[in-house]
Amino acid sequence: MNYTGVGSLFFLILSVAVAWFVWEDSDSSTAIPDYSTTKLLAEQGDGEAQYQLGLLLLRGLGVTSDPEEAQQWFQKSADSGNAHAQFQVSQFHDRKFQSSENPEHGIKAFNWLKKACDKGSWEAQTKMGQIYLNGLQIEGLEVSPDQGTxxxxxxxxxxxxxxxxxxxxxxxxxxxxxLAKNGEESLDYYKKAAEQGNPDAQYWLGVIYLEGKLTRRNHGLAIEWMNKAAQQGQPYAEYMVATELEREGKIQEALNYYARSAEQGFAEAHYKIGLIYRFDTLIDADLEKAEFHLTKATELGHSKAKEERIGLLAEQGDAENQYYFGNLLKNRYFDGGARKSFLHDQAYVWYEKSANQGYPAAQNEMGKHLYLGNPEKAFSLYRQAAHQGLSPAQWNLAIMYMKGEATERDRMTANMWRIISESTRPAGDMYSYGRMSARFQFAPLNETEMEEVQALAQRCMETDYEVCAGT
Incomplete structure (x- = not known):
């Protein structure tokens, strides 16, 4: 795979909302307070203890988790002016707003957020920045996007x-x-965040060193920061570390990192695992695993994985995917205006494989392909597909009966298949199969003939195409 376009592939990370609950001042080394002591102080009106008690109850540390009671203590602490508690109260109302869409909760969330910002809560200040970055609009409150703010x-x-x-x-x-001022540079902030352990910043710093966008390229530093981010479970970093390991021939290690990224829903990682299990010569092929991961990537919207999955299943003999693989090859024949005849020929190899297994769409496609050179074979294929209920094949069969091609001319049977095709065609499909021009090839029927043809069509359809005129 070509990695020169790292930016286009990996610059996918969205703004990450501050939604986690933090211990005071984000100091992870702060000892968890004793529940009984904290509760005693909280009951005596200590605002900080009330906030800490709320965290203990919320997270179930030293006590059974009780979010409702936690919120009560957060509210008491917030009322006394504790910035962190005010942020938690804001978060509470924000969750209520998200679940109920009640604008009253949305307004309360914003107002408590402002109080927490003014009191110096960095959680609240970060979230306020995100609000001004994206804008906010609810009934009774509107904040226009403002990058400066x-x-x-x-x-x-x-x-x-x-x-x-x-x-x-x-x-x-x-x-x-x-927006930078006083000599500020984005690279400096990436470094600060990365050094503080922010996995997304570590990933981005790795990309920056890899591409040399804001500084000189440094492959060693790029991989170092990617590794740090990957160790924290950053999915794009895990993917990038995997690609480096794969490049070094460390396939099993690469698979481990790809798997970690894939588990977080990164489609490209699933795609890469599928390719490795299907094609890589440094590991035993495992088509079952290849199909699993290509399917996962396809479900996540990865177009190349979808094509690879079709090819894999086609090679395993699946008639439907043999037909779709033929479509892929046929479409590639016309890509870019440069026609490649070998792709066109290969497409019909796969259509034929599918048709030989009785797949109706492939039978119809082969019928069209053989129509001029071998009308008898085309007629047979159209008829097989028509009896499986495929509307285009029913229409093509009707035309051949009307013209008397590869069969005796039969107006009644032709019109029977025409009526059946028109009744089974997809809704809104007004112009498919050349209907608008081909209809004029059908000679008008008198009232008696029309009643007979309609009866033939009804019997054919009611018997699931077992008893049909002309067959």
Whole structure:
């Protein structure tokens, strides 16, 4: 695979909302407080203890988790002015708004967020930056997107220690250098966030060193930061580390990283695993695993995986996918205006394989292909597909009966198949199969003939194409 376009493939990360619950000042080394002692202080009106008690109850640390009671203590602490508790109250109302769409909760969430911002909560300041970055509109409240204000809040949060704010500011300045001030550079903020352990920033810093976008290329540093991000489960970093391992021939290690990325829903990782199990010569082929991962990638919208899956199933003898593989090859014949006859020929090899297994769409396709050179074979294929209920084949069979090609001319049978085809064609398919011009080839029927033809069509369809005129 060509990795020169890393930017187009991997610049996919969206803004990550601050939705996790943090211990005070994001200090992961802070010891978890004793529940009984904390509760005693909280009941005595200590605002900080009330906030800490809320976290204990929310996260079930030293006590059974109780989100409702946690919220009560957060509210008490917030009312006393605790910034972190105010943020939690804002989060509570935001979740209520998201689940109920009640604008009252949305407005309360924003108002408590403002209070928390003013009190210095970096969680709140980061989220406020995201609100101004994307805008907010609910009944009774509208915040227009404003990148300058977003940068203002990200800067405040970054100064208060938010790695996510450093990361968000880096992305914002990277996309809009004019927002930088006093010698600011997005690379500096990427580095700060990465050094604080932000996995998304570590990934992006790896991409920057890999592409040399904001600094000189440095493959070693790129892989170093990618590895750090991958160790924290950043799916795109896991993928990039896997590609490096694959390049070094460490296939099993690469598969482990691809699998970790795939487990997080990254379609490209599923696709790569599928290719390895199907084609790689450094590992035993496993077509079952290849199909599984190509299917997963297809379900996630990966177009190349869909094509590879079709090819794999076609090679395993699946008639439907042999037909679709023929379609793929036929379409490629016309790609870019440069016609490649070998693809056209290969397409009909697969159509024939599918048709020989009785797949009706392939039978119809082969019928069209053979119509001029071998009308008898075309007639046989159309008839087989028509008896399986395929509307285009029924129409083509009707034309051959009307013209008397490869069979005796039979107006009644021709019109029977015409009526059946028109009744089974997809809704809205007004112009398929050349209907608008071909209809004029059917001679008008008198009233008696029309009644007879309609009866023939009804009997044919009611018997599931077992008893049909002309067969």
């Amino acid at each position: 977003a940068a203002f809040w990200f800067r405040r949060a970054a100064k208060n220690g938010s790695s996510n704010a450093n990361y968000q500011l880096a992305k914002l300045l990277d996309a809009n250098p004019k």
